[in-house]
Amino acid sequence: MLDRAQIDSAADIAARSLFDAIIERRIPPGAPLRLKELAEQLGTSMMPVREAIRRLAALDLVEIEPRKGARVRELSMADLEDTYFARLHLENIAVWEAAKHFSSEHAAAAAAALAEQEAAQVAGDRVASRDAHERFHFVIYDASRKEWLVRGILPAWRNAERYRVEAMRHVETQAQRNQEHTEILSALIRHDGLEAVRWMTNHLTTSVEVAAEALAAETGQVRAPIRVPKVAEVLSRLDVGVSLA
Amino acid sequence: MLDRAQIDSAADIAARSLFDAIIERRIPPGAPLRLKELAEQLGTSMMPVREAIRRLAALDLVEIEPRKGARVRELSMADLEDTYFARLHLENIAVWEAAKHFSSEHAAAAAAALAEQEAAQVAGDRVASRDAHERFHFVIYDASRKEWLVRGILPAWRNAERYRVEAMRHVETQAQRNQEHTEILSALIRHDGLEAVRWMTNHLTTSVEVAAEALAAETGQVRAPIRVPKVAEVLSRLDVGVSLA
DNA sequence: GTGCGCAATCGTTGATCAAATGTCAAGATC
DNA sequence: GATCTTGACATTTGATCAACGATTGCGCAC
Structure with a gap:
């Protein structure tokens, strides 16, 4: 394991990981992004995952519905x-x-x-x-x-x-x-x-x-x-x- | 006062408020954005303010330096x-x-x-x-x-x-x-x-x-x-x- | 001028609050 | 008698909060 953890924040790692997962279709289009689930997979709390999702939403790669969570945007x-x-x-x-x-x-x-x-x-x-x-x-x-x-x-x-x-x-x-x-x-x-x-x-x-x-x-x-x-x-x-x- | 508070999250309000403050130069270019200070002004905790700052950073209106906080970008x-x-x-x-x-x-x-x-x-x-x-x-x-x-x-x-x-x-x-x-x-x-x-x-x-x-x-x-x-x-x-x- | 220490501040965590959805059962309707 | 509707409850989930931990930079002493 590198010292990346010291220069990249947990949110950075989560954002990168999430982006890759979406790109590679491990999280398929339309799939909901559950905070707790992803947090457990990444070994962090929900907050960095939440921030990662917001970053992807800022690029319009995922859609956020308030109080309902985020979904991966569909391909067409x-x-x-x-x-x-x-x-x-x-x-x-x-x-x-x-x-x-x-x-x-x-x-x-x-x-x-x-x-x-x-x-x-x-x-x-x-x-x-x-x-x-x-x-x-x-x-x-x-x-x-x-x-x-x-x-x-x-x-x-x-x-x-x-x-x-x-x-x-x-x-x-x-x-x-x-x-x-x-x-x-x-x-x-x-x-x-x-x-x-x-x-x-x-x-x-x-x-x-x-x-x-x-x-x-x-x-x-x-x-x-x-x-x-x-x-x-x-x-x-x-x-x-x-x-x- | 409208029921806006019920449909807009604290982060939404914070983002709007911060954007206006930057636009109107109440927070001048180069000024640091202190979480606690802004949170107190808005009557929320630091988290929604943090998210609002990240949103503005996603548009490159503010610059974030890790572990050092955010500053309003300079005009030129x-x-x-x-x-x-x-x-x-x-x-x-x-x-x-x-x-x-x-x-x-x-x-x-x-x-x-x-x-x-x-x-x-x-x-x-x-x-x-x-x-x-x-x-x-x-x-x-x-x-x-x-x-x-x-x-x-x-x-x-x-x-x-x-x-x-x-x-x-x-x-x-x-x-x-x-x-x-x-x-x-x-x-x-x-x-x-x-x-x-x-x-x-x-x-x-x-x-x-x-x-x-x-x-x-x-x-x-x-x-x-x-x-x-x-x-x-x-x-x-x-x-x-x-x-x- | 250099190094140590303290204060300020961000990043993260785990807990709490509130909204939304799904479930189940009771009652109404056909 | 079967099915659909309705309403309350429980569960899930996201949003928020307050506290903790880590790092940086400044100031003071030497």
Whole structure:
């Protein structure tokens, strides 16, 4: 056991554990989150669990009804579509802005995260892979220097993780996604915002297709092919700025 | 006094009260939030206050340092600019989408919120005016049917409120802002997305200018004129969609 | 200038309060 | 006679409280 307990509070651990459990479907969609039950499983009292649930509720991953407790939000094709609509718009803006400020430090941090992710993939460590993947993307978004935009990305991102997990079980498309990561990074290093946005759009489109496939398989539902956005062309002309300085 | 106490939990009341206090600068930027002190003021125990602080932290309005407590985040010209960068992008996308689905129910709800806001302005009730204003905007955003996008708007929106309050003291521009609201609504009723986005851009530009003016006056700082975004033209070509159904 | 100790404050716990739901039985209705 | 409704009670569960424990930072002494 690490000394994590000294730096991470009980609520931190509970939040992380709960998030993983929801992502991995150990707590299925619609299931109620019972404070006492979870507290016993984690070996803490109810309060840190309560706080963890409130944190997830702040991201809209669980729904809280006052005096009745919390439930895991349901998954659906509509929600998946909605989630990726938000991601496509917000993350493309962030990537576009990031290209303007991308430094060698950013490049190093992103490359390190990528290497870590691929290592974790090989080792079969899903949690580490997920962490590294998130770090890769947010190193980029942070490079945009648009803190409130990045803050707005987080809820949709975390919700997307719920759909991504099932998709990740299919190893076939893994090489493609890794390739897309590399291309995004290399475009950013060249400060080629347009190309970075193109690859990001490809990347998210790949992700949502695979996720939709997996969800359709789960629910036994058929689905029409995805309409690919033309956001790449649009963003080449997008130069919104509020300059006060 | 209403029976609100029966439906709102102590934490709800504490969160609302704290938010107002931060918005109105009764708790100034940088000030620490002491649990016991706030609990005594509110006549509750420390727990609901603690939860209220965590909620505000989830929106990044306050910063929490573990074992050291929470502080109100500082205001700055850079943060104001960043906040409105996010708002300009996200809220314009929402408005653009809302134009596609705007119904008479949406129109009625938005018009009611506007009427309520103007009544509250006349009555000098800042809290009611703020509430009605938020309701007006989010009726529109909700009409976009993009839940995760709207969810992503919230943090920047709430942060903007911190700057808006000072600006609202200047009554001169009030009529202009009310006019902008009316124009946005009327464009949406006509399903004229481009015009709605143009007015929204004007509206946010007006807001950020007034807010920057107020902030500059407070800090004794001079500032250059604002560069106005060309988002309106861009959005006319923006038709990103992920269709899975 | 350095180190020790005390006070202040957050994090966590276990207990208590209150609301909501499910159960069971008695009575009414068909 | 069977079924549905109703109301009280018990149980479950979340919300709140007050006390304890741990950590940090400040101040004072050396």
